[in-house]
Amino acid sequence: xxxxxxxxxxxxxxxxxxxxxxxxxxxxxxxxxxxxxxxxxxxxxxxxxxxxxxxxxxxxxxxxxxxxxxxxxxxxxxxxx
Numbered sequence: 001x002x003x004x005x006x007x008x009x010x011x012x013x014x015x016x017x018x019x020x021x022x023x024x025x026x027x028x029x030x031x032x033x034x035x036x037x038x039x040x041x042x043x044x045x046x047x048x049x050x051x052x053x054x055x056x057x058x059x060x061x062x063x064x065x066x067x068x069x070x071x072x073x074x075x076x077x078x079x080x081x
Contacts, residue, residue: 007072013046023068030062053078
């Protein structure tokens, strides 16, 4: 799976959470409180299931969740581990 496939999967999951938000334009989804704590817990579960990865406490930082690109890069890294 390449980074574009990962990115598309991330976008689909985010759109299921909030179809009214343009996630591709957002660069600070956590810092600007676009995603709340419930969204983040749901997102971690959905991403884990979709990409067969485990997002641990060390990965659960705002920088990894602020944008679609940051999420995609984290997932790619976790898939390679």
